[in-house]
Amino acid sequence: MKVSGFTFVKDAVKYDYPIVEAIHSILPLCDECIVAVGKSADGTLALIQSIDSPKIKIIETIWDETLREGGRVLAVETDKAFAAISADSDWAIYIQGDEVIHEKYHAVMREAMLANKEEQDIDGLLFHYLHFYGSYDYVGNSSKWYKKEIRIIKNNRNIYSYRDAQGFRKNENEKLNVKLIDAYVYHYGWVKEPKAMQRKQENFNKYWHNDAWVEEHVEKREDFDYGQIQSLGLFTGTHPKIMQARIQQKNWKFEFDISKKIFSFKEFCKDILFRLFEIDLNYKNYRLRK
DSSP states (O other), rough: OOOEEEEEESSTTTTTTTTTHHEEEEEGGEEEEEEEEEEOSSSHHHHHHOOTTTTTEEEEEEOOOOOOOOTHHHHHHHHHHTTTTTEEETTEEETTEEEEEOOGGGHHHHHHHHHHHOOTTTOOOOOEEEEESSTTTTEEEESOOOOOEEEEEEEETTTTEETTTTTTEEETTEEEEEEEEEEEEEEEEEOOOOOHHHHHHHHHHHTTTTTHHHHHOEEEEEESTTTSSSSSSEOOOOOOOOGGHHHHTTOOOOOOOEEEOOOHHHHHHHHHHHHHOOOSOOOOEEOOOO
């Protein structure tokens, strides 16, 4: 069984993405890892080149800054990386620049790929998600956070990145058939030094909205305000080993009263359904197979 990894990145230094940790977290499972590096002025290319592994294959890209609706440019860059994986790979592991896989899930992932390699009706493997927020001690636990997403796909050239690269589709807008595995993606996109987080908010929204929308809806400030969140829970597990150095270097403080809940009536009802009955009413970009 041959496995490729693939990802994309741009301005990782400026916006403090844990892209090196993300790549390292899947390398043990991969025979190669394609990294599409968008043209950046902050040393991102040098950062990726510094990863000491013969498995890394870099392709340099230029982002189409005119694609400003729905995060489309992120899907385009994902597709560039996927298109560059070896033709003889059986599976492709996708990781985004703010996602990390705990090493304790490697065996589960490998076993699932082996077990489903010849299953013609299975297009990919579905992961659970943990969304960290504010610091490495808190996770989002309201209904607003997506709970599952596809992060391993078959090397099928009919598969493509969908919308803002959160998930995948195949053929003519067809959802993938997937199996859920007992593994989690640790999403650190909302854990950054507050100044870096504010810079990201002011810049990254332009890939979804026009300048007028960004000007009206993205508050201009020195530091990002992490206090504007509905609900959080304490994280009681362990972080991936590859994240330990970054966690130890954290230089800001964030504390949150986990008894605090700020919901609209609709959000409150969705939250109750999920907490008591594990009913997730969020949109699902896949077809789950047993």
